[in-house]
Amino acid sequence: MVVTGRAVLLALLATGAVAISGQIGETVTYVAVGLVVLLVVLDVALATSPRRMRLTREGETSLRLGDSASVSVLVGNPTKRRLRGSVRDAWPPSSHSAPKARPLRVDAGERRRITTTLTPTRRGDARSAGVTVRSVGPLGLAGRQVTLQAPWTVRTLPPFHSRRHLPGKLSRLRELEGQHTAMVRGQGSEFDSLRDYVPGDDVRSIDWRATARNDGVVVRTWRPERDRRILIVLDTGRTSAGRVGDTPRLDHAMDAALLLTALAGKAGDRVDFMAYDRAVRAQVKASGKGSQVRRVVEAMAPLEAELVESDPAGLVSTILSQGRSRRLVVLLTDLNTTALEEGLLPRLPLLSSHHLLLVAGVKDPKVEEMAAERGSAAALYRAASAERTVSERHRISAELRRMGAEVVDADPEHIAPALADAYINLKAQGRL
Template identity: 30%
Template sequence: MIYPAARAIVVAGASAPVALLIGVIAPAYWVAGLAFLGFLVVLLILDAALGASPKDVAVTVGGLKSAAAGSEFSVEIALAFARAAPAACEVAIDSHYLLEAPDGLRTRVRIVNGRGEAAIRLIATRRGVARFEQLWVRWQGPLGLVWKQRVLAVADEIVIVPDVRSLRERSADYSHRDMLHGLTARMQIGEGAEFDSLADFQQGMDRRAIDWKQSARHRKLLAKEYRTERNNNVIIALDSGRTMCEPLAGLPKIDRAVSAALLTAFVALKDGDRVSLFGFDSHPRVSTKPVSGARSFALLQRVAGAVEYSDRETNYTLALATLTTGLQRRSLIVIFTDFADTISAELMLAAVGTLLKRHLVLFILFRDEELEGFAAAEPNAPEDVTRAVTAAALLRQRRLVVNRLKRLGVHVIEAAHDRAGPALVNAYLEVKQRNLL
């Protein structure tokens, strides 16, 4: 495709008043204006004929084929001209709703010895598959009067997966057994603990661990040592309803939840427990059977990546009733969710109450830093006061729901979006150490 550049349009537009002025002052020379326009057309044709033609350029698109949600990456573009390469050209790519381009989707490329390279910086905002259908390359002719443009079909795609970068950073620590159970394996007392052996009672040990009969027989204090029970069920439920799909620090809350869930699943699998994932909004959407072993993490990662964004209200009654169907043993149920007020949380509280009869329930809530900022901000205008009062009321209602959950016996974790994963892992390890299952 060849079309006039801005320079040609400006020259043609500027020549019109001059031609009109000549026609008024010297009507006999009115043909001079037509002659100038004809000369400009010749220059345009000459500029289009000189230099490289659109079919003389070859483009190669490279870069990552997959990226984590919330990460930054670049699409690398390489250009090669067969002949008469220009000094510079412009490259643009398709936009996609899963991606953001902080510097724009178009960039300028310098051409040296017929070749040039460019990188367009992108940020993955959501999970899914981002496809690039077309790529545009254009450059000006030697006279700068025309643009030569070529549109290429690239059919390239980037798979945006859940963010597991924190898992890679902490995998060496969490995979070490001493990091999971501490330096000693003593006094793991509680429901589900297994007796391991007797040991001499030492200062600092729990007095409830003393075996008085054996101590009387051996004439010294002996304490029972317990072995932590393994192969527990850990069910991670992800609410993907409307509230959880709202953005939080640039990413939907559900993506933050998926990252924290995968980190905890990795630790639980390494510790010998069985993990399953459950996704729901108005209906149950995805579910896995409990799996064990580190090799099963890839399956959980694929299932977590398939949790879709939803604009529906969450149906806790149906979801939690479906979740507990078939559970024959006491399990740790981790629920990632959010709520706006006490009214929307009533059904959630009723549904959670039925779970507590047999299972241990742990809620993960992201701190609403935006509301906290509005409530704490110094008011400078009447609308700031209104915003602060509304935010404080919403936070107060949120606190009421959290307190009701705690009174029911639910373990509640409130953490910032970037600390939710470690906070959940610490809570899981505490549950294991106290043998609450």
């Protein structure tokens, strides 16, 4: 049972009657109080049962972080009495649902649509916490209330801010396929066509048989091979939980992975995706049907950083189990010196002997800002600590390169385009 403001006001009037009971007598007071209670009980009895309402859902099931989605609940009244009251469609606080509650009036045998707007502030799945229906009696003094379940899930996808870089990177890829530097054959290039020699062409590209059949010198042209295999591995271990700016390191890595997935797909390469810490958290195999970016986005949405150390031995074993064919393995992780020296580095030769490895990490620009501070004694101490962190990061990057891996280390604003540039450069060099 619930009471309304009217019942409270009526109770206050009864209290006033008690206060002056010495003048009007106790009998009148008891009658007044009893009348209030009777009216409340009667109103509850006359209120339409909210338990008998029938709820159905409609609306969006996914949106990108930063956007809004609309979800509706249809309240059906199968009874022979009108329902008057209010309704509240409850969602987790991070969904920022609005409005919170609203009046409800459903005639017998009819339905009313209640629409809620969600503006989530975090990735993942948001599930409805229930629909609270309040039915008030004809006097408006009291009523009944019940929370009914109307399950619905809205998935908030990564925002993919870096997609604004995609047109520019695609232009670079098209230039790469047509420019004369592709005349030199590399490991990752394939024969394209023949054309006349022009000064500046590499003499190794001359096709002597074709030249003998023509009046002029003819050269072969080469283009980057298509249908290459790429495996993007997202580290979801403890170090990915750290925040760089206002966003977890994991989310910055996701954004870079999405740009690379879109770019490589447009280049005709096949992209697999895997999220790993001590076990595989998500996996998407390359498929020729539909959008691979969409599938990867869906797989990323519910991922959260696990507060455990990643298992490098298990990671390498899992990567090698994906297939024997050589591929580009892109590992998005934190370039943490201790974690890499004790984990990945000892196992790097095994991995790099089978695949081309590219390690990408998101660095915190505030660390370099702290390293430049000189304003006070405290600032000097902070600068010394920050300088050591920067130095260690440079050292581990150099060690990774020495062992055959490519390294991309950039701040959140530049990590996605930098990773895309590294991929394009590998294509240009014929290494992919």
